[in-house]
Amino acid sequence: MSFEASDFPAGATFFHEKRLHQRGIHRIAGIDEVGRGPLAGPVVAAAVILPMEIRLPGLKDSKKLTARQREDLCSLIEAEAQDVAIGFVDAHEIDRINILQATFKAMLKAVEGLRILPQYLLIDGPYKLPMPIGQTGITRGDQVCSSIAAASIVAKVHRDRMMAQYDEMYPAYGFAKNKGYGTAAHCIALEKWGPCPVHRKSFRPVANHKARESSYYGKQAE
DSSP states (O other): OEEOGGGSOTTOTTHHHHHHHHTTOOOEEEEEEEOSSOSBSOEEEEEEEOOTTOOOTTOOOGGGSOHHHHHHHHHHHHHHSSEEEEEEEOHHHHHHHOHHHHHHHHHHHHHHTOSSOOSEEEEESSOOOSSSSEEEEETTHHHHOHHHHHHHHHHHHHHHHHHHHHHHHSGGGOHHHHTTOOOHHHHHHHHHHOOOTTBOTTSHHHHTTGGGOOSOTTOOOO
16 A cells, blocks of 8 residues: 555654554654665665654654754654664675565665564555555655654665775765765766776676776776
8 A cells, every 4th residue: 555745644754653553553664765866875774663752853764864964863763663774785686686576675674683673664665565564655754754754864874984984994985975976077077987896897887897896996096
C-alpha cells in the first residue's frame, strides 16, 4: 500500500504513527536512504524507532536542513530514539547489483541491525521490502512522517561522515564538499584523474573513464 504526501494533514508529522498506535502497533520503524544519485560512495539507509513522546524541534526532510542542524538532530535522535540502525552498500556492490537493488539491500541491513524487532515499517517511497513485517510506503515520506524524517537525517549524517573520510583518502575529487555528486568540479577531476576505488563505475559519467582507473589514490591534486 502506498500513500502520497497529500494524503496527510499538513503538519501532522506523527499522523501515521498515531493511526498504527490506535491499532495496538507500537514498535514502528521509519526507513529512509540517501545516496542513490552520486557518482561515488555508498548508498546508506537508516532505520529509526521513535517514542511517541519525543520532541525533535525542527524535524523535517534532511535536504531542507543545514549540515549543523542535521548533526544536532542526529545526536538528539540517537540519544532519544528507542532504537537506531544503519545499513550501507558500497560502490562495488552497487555496480554488481544496480543502485535500486543496492538501496533495498541497505534498507534491509538497517532493519536487520535494529536491536528491537519492529512491528511495522514506514518506508520513504512507494516501496515494500521482502520481510514478513507489516509496512507502508509513503511517497515523499521524509516530508510528512516523523519516523521517516528522522531516518533521513541519520542516514544523511552518517553518509556525509563517510564521504569526509573518503575525501582524506582521495582528496582530488572534493568528496567532503560534493558528497560524491556529479558537480562540475567533481566531473573535471574525474576527467583529469579517472575514477578512484569508491566511484560507481556502472554510472555513465564514471563509465566513460573507467578504462583508466586512477593511480592518484590520495596524492595532492595539482
